[in-house]
Amino acid sequence: MIEGPLIAEPALRVPVWALRWRAVRSGGPGGQNVNKVASKVELRVAIACIEGLTEQTGARLRALAKTRLVGSDELVITSERTRDQGRNLDDALVKLRVLLEAAQRQPRPRRPTRPTRGSVERRLAAKQRRGDTKAGRRWSDES
Numbered sequence: 001m002i003e004g005p006l007i008a009e010p011a012l013r014v015p016v017w018a019l020r021w022r023a024v025r026s027g028g029p030g031g032q033n034v035n036k037v038a039s040k041v042e043l044r045v046a047i048a049c050i051e052g053l054t055e056q057t058g059a060r061l062r063a064l065a066k067t068r069l070v071g072s073d074e075l076v077i078t079s080e081r082t083r084d085q086g087r088n089l090d091d092a093l094v095k096l097r098v099l100l101e102a103a104q105r106q107p108r109p110r111r112p113t114r115p116t117r118g119s120v121e122r123r124l125a126a127k128q129r130r131g132d133t134k135a136g137r138r139w140s141d142e143s
Helices: 031-035 055-064 085-104 117-136
Strands: 006-008 012-014 019-024 040-046 074-079
Touching: 006 085, 012 085, 019 085, 040 085, 055 085, 074 085
Parallel strands: none
Antiparallel strands: 006 012, 019 040, 040 074
16 A cells, blocks of 8 residues: 655655554444454654754744644544545545645745725725714713
8 A cells, every 4th residue: 555655745755664544433324334444554663763854944833733733743634535444545645645746835925015095095984984973972061
């Protein structure tokens, strides 16, 4: 099923020995077959075993996979997309590869922008209208 290291372009490699997977029973409806067949796949990999992981890439990986982390070091990916165990394992490997490639992409720096003059004027005019409305509700001695 798993042949050779998992390579996430351009720089990350996950050795085969670092990948651990097991088949578990899938949830949801499915009749009697669901109680007999373990088609759901749970893939585990220790983040420390990923080769080529830099400090920044590791931080991005932990941020992207925060719900999939066990402790702070083990990444758990599950797949129950199909009814076939082998295809679910392939799907879990693809999910891991996509996650590792996303962690390698550096986010574009945010360039702060200023509001346009028109948007500032509209905001101030709306505040003035709201203030006038509230001022009209006040009780005065002249009434």
